[in-house]
Amino acid sequence: MLKVEHLTKVYPGGTVALKDLSFEVSDGEFLVIIGLSGSGKSTLLRCINRLIDPTEGKVILDGIDVTASKGAELRHIRRKIGMIFQHFNLVKRSSVLTNVLNGRLGYLNPWTSTLGFFPADEKKRAMDALKRLSIDDKVDSRADALSGGQQQRVGIARTLMQEPTLILADEPVASLDPVLAHSIMQYLEQLNKEDKVTVICSLHYLDLIQRYATRVIGLKDGVKVFEGSPAEINREKFKEIYGEEAQDVRATALE
Amino acid sequence: MTDKKIFPKSLSVLLSIILPGLGQVFQRKYRSGISFFIAFATAFAVTLWYGKPIWFIIPAVIWIWNIWDIVSFPKGKGLVIPLLLWLLMAYGIGGQVTEFNLQALFSNFSRSRDMVSQLFKFDFVQPKAERIEGYTDIQSPCSDFPPAADHEENGVRVYVVQTCANVGDVITVIGEGFWPNQLTTFYWQNPIGGKAMATEATSDANGKVTLEWKVLSIVHTTAPDPTIPQIHRIKVSQSRPIGGMELSAVGGYIVQGIYETLALALLSTIIGAIFAIPFGFLAARNLMTANPVSTVIYMIVRTVLNIVRSIEALIMAIIFVIIVGLGPFPGMIALTVHTVAALGKLYSEVIEGIDPGPIEAIKATGANWLQVARYAVIPQIVPAFTSLTIYRWDINVRSSTIIGFVGGGGIGFFLWQWIVLQDFRAVGSAFVAIAVVVVILDFFSAKIRERLV
Numbered sequence: 001m002l003k004v005e006h007l008t009k010v011y012p013g014g015t016v017a018l019k020d021l022s023f024e025v026s027d028g029e030f031l032v033i034i035g036l037s038g039s040g041k042s043t044l045l046r047c048i049n050r051l052i053d054p055t056e057g058k059v060i061l062d063g064i065d066v067t068a069s070k071g072a073e074l075r076h077i078r079r080k081i082g083m084i085f086q087h088f089n090l091v092k093r094s095s096v097l098t099n100v101l102n103g104r105l106g107y108l109n110p111w112t113s114t115l116g117f118f119p120a121d122e123k124k125r126a127m128d129a130l131k132r133l134s135i136d137d138k139v140d141s142r143a144d145a146l147s148g149g150q151q152q153r154v155g156i157a158r159t160l161m162q163e164p165t166l167i168l169a170d171e172p173v174a175s176l177d178p179v180l181a182h183s184i185m186q187y188l189e190q191l192n193k194e195d196k197v198t199v200i201c202s203l204h205y206l207d208l209i210q211r212y213a214t215r216v217i218g219l220k221d222g223v224k225v226f227e228g229s230p231a232e233i234n235r236e237k238f239k240e241i242y243g244e245e246a247q248d249v250r251a252t253a254l255e
Numbered sequence: 256m257t258d259k260k261i262f263p264k265s266l267s268v269l270l271s272i273i274l275p276g277l278g279q280v281f282q283r284k285y286r287s288g289i290s291f292f293i294a295f296a297t298a299f300a301v302t303l304w305y306g307k308p309i310w311f312i313i314p315a316v317i318w319i320w321n322i323w324d325i326v327s328f329p330k331g332k333g334l335v336i337p338l339l340l341w342l343l344m345a346y347g348i349g350g351q352v353t354e355f356n357l358q359a360l361f362s363n364f365s366r367s368r369d370m371v372s373q374l375f376k377f378d379f380v381q382p383k384a385e386r387i388e389g390y391t392d393i394q395s396p397c398s399d400f401p402p403a404a405d406h407e408e409n410g411v412r413v414y415v416v417q418t419c420a421n422v423g424d425v426i427t428v429i430g431e432g433f434w435p436n437q438l439t440t441f442y443w444q445n446p447i448g449g450k451a452m453a454t455e456a457t458s459d460a461n462g463k464v465t466l467e468w469k470v471l472s473i474v475h476t477t478a479p480d481p482t483i484p485q486i487h488r489i490k491v492s493q494s495r496p497i498g499g500m501e502l503s504a505v506g507g508y509i510v511q512g513i514y515e516t517l518a519l520a521l522l523s524t525i526i527g528a529i530f531a532i533p534f535g536f537l538a539a540r541n542l543m544t545a546n547p548v549s550t551v552i553y554m555i556v557r558t559v560l561n562i563v564r565s566i567e568a569l570i571m572a573i574i575f576v577i578i579v580g581l582g583p584f585p586g587m588i589a590l591t592v593h594t595v596a597a598l599g600k601l602y603s604e605v606i607e608g609i610d611p612g613p614i615e616a617i618k619a620t621g622a623n624w625l626q627v628a629r630y631a632v633i634p635q636i637v638p639a640f641t642s643l644t645i646y647r648w649d650i651n652v653r654s655s656t657i658i659g660f661v662g663g664g665g666i667g668f669f670l671w672q673w674i675v676l677q678d679f680r681a682v683g684s685a686f687v688a689i690a691v692v693v694v695i696l697d698f699f700s701a702k703i704r705e706r707l708v
Contacts, residue, residue, distance in 0.1 A: 077621075079620060080621075083620075089610075089613050090613065091630065091634050093634045093635065102616075102620060105617065110625055113626060113629075114629045158616070158620070161620075
C-alpha cells in the first residue's frame with residue numbers, strides 16, 4: 001500500500017514539477033502514469049524512492065514515511081523498491097553478471113561487496129534471474145555489447161535481485177521498438193501477476209496502457225488531471241492530457 | 256545626400272590632411288575613416304619605434320592615399336591598397352627584426368659540414384679490446400736530487416733514462432713487457448690529472464718500446480709556479496681488439512641517461528597521478544557545485560590547477576634545481592607538480608563526463624555511498640584515467656629530456672653537456688637513442704590505450 005499525500009516538488013531554478021499531488025496505490029496494482037514529457041512523471045517516480053527529495057508532502061509505503069527516513073533506514077526502504085529506466089542505466093563497461101549482482105548491494109555486507117566479493121548463492125540467484133528473463137547466455141558479455149531489449153531485460157533482472165514489493169518503471173519501453181516494448185511489458189506483467197509486485201509505470205502508448213494497466217493517472221504540468229480505469233481513456237481524454245497540439249502523439253498512440 | 260552638402264568635399268580633404276580618416280568620418284563613412292586612422296596611426300607608431308626612416312614611406316603613402324580616397328573614391332573602396340601597404344610594412348619590419356636571412360642557411364654550410372657529419376658517426380659501441388698499461392712518475396722541472404723515474408707493476412716496466420725533465424729537454428721513455436710490434440700510446444698527465452701531451456710509438460719484436468719525447472712548456476700550464484719541481488706521470492698503454500663489441504663510454508652514459516629519464520618520468524607520473532585523483536574530484540563541476548562551500552573549493556582548485564598547469568615544467572625545474580641542487584630529483588619534482596596539475600584537470604573532465612544513469616540506478620537498489628562509488632563511478636572512470644596516465648607518461652618522457660638541459664638529470668643532462676663540449680658524435684647518438692625510445696613508447700602506449708577505450 002503506497003500513499004502519496006500533497007506531494008510538491010519545486011526545483012532550485014523555480015520550476016514546479018509536481019503540484020499538490022495525492023493518490024493511493026493498493027498492493028498488486030499495475031498503475032500507469034501518462035503525460036507529456038516534463039509533466040512530472042519522472043520526478044514523481046523518483047520522489048517515491050527519494051532519488052529526489054520532495055519539497056512538500058509525504059510518501060508513505062506500507063505505513064513507513066519514506067519522506068522522513070534517512071541513512072540506513074532509507075536504504076532499507078530503497079532495496080525493496082525496484083527501478084527500471086528508459087535508458088536502462090546499466091554500467092556499460094561491467095559484465096551482465098556484475099550488473100545483475102549490483103541489484104543485491106543493499107542486502108550485502110558493504111565492505112566485502114566494495115572489495116568485489118559476491119557470495120556464491122548470490123551468483124546463483126543472479127543466474128536464476130537471468131534465466132527467468134531468458135538472457136543467461138549473455139552472462140559474461142559486457143553490458144554495452146547487448147541490444148536495447150536485452151539491456152532492459154538485464155535491468156529487470158537487476159531489479160529482481162532486490163526481491164521488490166514495488167517496481168517503479170520510468171518509461172521502460174520508450175527507447176525500444178513496438179515488438180520489444182510488448183515483450184518487456186509482458187515481463188513486468190508477469191512480475192505483477194505471479195510475484196504480486198505492485199508496478200508503477202510511466203507510458204505513452206495507448207495500446208500498451210489499455211493492455212497492461214489496471215488504473216491510470218494523467219499528469220499535466222505536475223497536476224493530476226485524470227484518474228481512472230484504462231477503459232475511460234479515449235481520444236478526448238488523451239487530447240486533454242497531451243494538449244491540443246499533440247497531434248503526432250495522438251496519432252501514434254491511438255493507432 | 257544632404258549631409259554631404261553640409262561638409263563639402265574640399266573641407267573633408269582638408270580634414271583628412273590634418274588627421275587621416277577625419278574627412279571620411281565627416282562624410283559619414285565611419286568604418287572607412289576609422290580604418291584609415293588606425294592604419295596610419297599603427298604604421299606611424301611602428302615606424303617610429305623601429306627607427307629606420309625608410310619605412311616612413313608607408314605611413315606617408317597611406318596618408319596620401321587617404322586624401323586620394325576622399326577626392327576620387329566616393330564609395331570608400333580604396334582601403335585595400337593601404338591595407339596591403341600596411342601588411343607589407345609589417346612583414347618587412349618583421350623580417351628585419353628577426354634578422355631574416357635565408358642565405359645564412361647555405362653560406363655557412365661548409366663550416367657546419369664537419370659538425371653535421373659528426374652527428375651521424377654514432378658512438379654507442381666500440382670493438383672489445385684488451386689493454387696493457389704501465390706508468391712512471393717523473394719530476395719536472397728537475398730538482399737537485401730528483402727521484403728515479405722508474406716503475407714496474409705486473410711485469411710491465413716504464414722508466415725514463417734522464418730521471419727528470421725540464422721544458423725543452425728531449426727525454427727517452429722506455430717501456431718493457433708490452434706486446435711486440437704494436438702501436439703504443441704515451442700520455443703525459445700533469446699533477447692535477449689533466450692531459451698535457453700525447454703521442455704514439457711502436458714496440459719492437461721483444462715487446463720493448465722506446466720514445467724520444469720533447470717536453471713542451473704546456474706541461475706546466477696548471478702549475479702555480481713553473482720553477483718549483485712537481486711530480487708528473489707518464490702513462491704508456493697498448494690496446495688490441497679481441498673480437499666482439501661492447502658499449503663505448505658514451506654508449507654507457509646514454510644507457511644510464513635513458514634509464515634515468517624513463518625512471519624519472521615513470522616515478523613522477525605515478526606520484527603525480529596519485530595526487531591528481533583527489534584534485535580531479537575537487538575540480539569536477541558536477542560533484543562540487545551543489546552547495547556554496549564546495550563551489551568555492553571547486554573554483555579555488557580549478558584556478559590553482561590552471562595556473563600551475565600554465566607554468567612550463569622546464570621553468571619549475573629551474574626553480575627546483577636552485578632549491579635542491581642538480582640531479583634527477585629536482586627534475587622529478589618539477590614533472591610531478593606539472594603532472595598533478597595537468598592530470599587533475601583531465602581527470603576532472605572525465606568525472607564531469609560520466610553518465611549519471613548508473614549512479615541513480617545503483618542508489619535505487621539501496622546501496623550505500625561506498626558501493627555507489629565502487630560499482631557506478633569507478634567502472635566509468637578507471638579506463639579513462641589509466642589511458643590518460645599512460646599518455647602522460649609518454650609526455651613526461653619527452654619533457655624530462657628537455658628538463659635535463661637545466662640540470663634536471665637524465666639523458667638531457669648528458670646531451671646538454673655534449674652540446675657544450677661540442678662532442679657531436681655523442682650528441683648524434685643521444686638524439687637517435689631518444690628518438691628510438693620515444694617512438695617505441697609512443698607505439699606501446701597507443702596500443703594499450705586502444706584496448707582501454
